[in-house]
Amino acid sequence: MSHEEKLTQLRRYFHTSGKRYTVEREHMLDVIAEMEGTFTIVDLFKVAKAKGFVHAASTLYRNLFIFIDSGFITERHLSGGRVEYETNTxxxxxxxxxxxxxxxxxxxxxxxxxxxxxxxxxxxxxxxxxxxxxxxxxxxxxxxxxx
Ligand SMILES: [Zn+2]
The missing domain is CATH 3.30.1490.190 (Ferric-uptake regulator, C-terminal dimerisarion domain)
Structure with a gap:
């Protein structure tokens, strides 16, 4: 999926769900697009911080559901409360x-x-x-x- 297609998918989600489109959320899409295979929230935060897009982990946590709901990543609850994420679901x-x-x-x-x-x-x-x-x-x- 090209970047333009990803943006279209994200905008479609914002349009249909009534959620607000923000630059911050678009930047999160760029970070998520870089993730390969399975990863944790800590991995995601490291990449986001390195790119200079997200400065606080709370921003990431607060907006993560958008990318789960819109189908960019899958959230998997494992045993012992472990949670991992995956792109290309x-x-x-x-x-x-x-x-x-x-x-x-x-x-x-x-x-x-x-x-x-x-x-x-x-x-x-x-x-x-x-x-x-x-x-x-x-x-x-x-x-x-x-x-
Ligand atoms: Zn067993």
Whole structure:
């Protein structure tokens, strides 16, 4: 997605949700666009600060929901209260063990993609974000349960 397309997506979100468009929020988009794969809020703040866009972590926290809601990043709640973020959502699927916290990342199966497209089409939705976090117990933890 080009920068112009990203701006269009962000402006579309502001227009439909009634949220205010600010230069600060546009700068946050520039920072988020630089993030690769999974990252934490601390990683995001480091990049934002290095670019000179965001001076206070509170600004980042206060505006982060905009980028989650508009589909630029996915927020993933892991075990033990850990939270991670990811750009380019919809490419991977995750399996989280709620016992030991092991997170397995894999390419999203083709069948999932076909199903999601069908679902969006059926409900006349324009897709912006996908979340494929499945929770369960891994084989090691299942052995503990059996004891
Ligand atoms: Zn486990």
């Amino acid at each position: 919809g490419q991977n699927a995750f399996l989280l063990c709620v016992g030991c916290g092991t997170l397995k990342k894999m390419r999203l199966p083709k069948e999932f993609k076909a199903m999601q497209e069908e679902l969006y089409k059926k409900h006349k939705m324009m897709p912006v974000a996908y979340n494929y976090l499945q929770k369960g117990y891994c084989s090691k933890c299942q052995k503990k349960i059996a004891k």
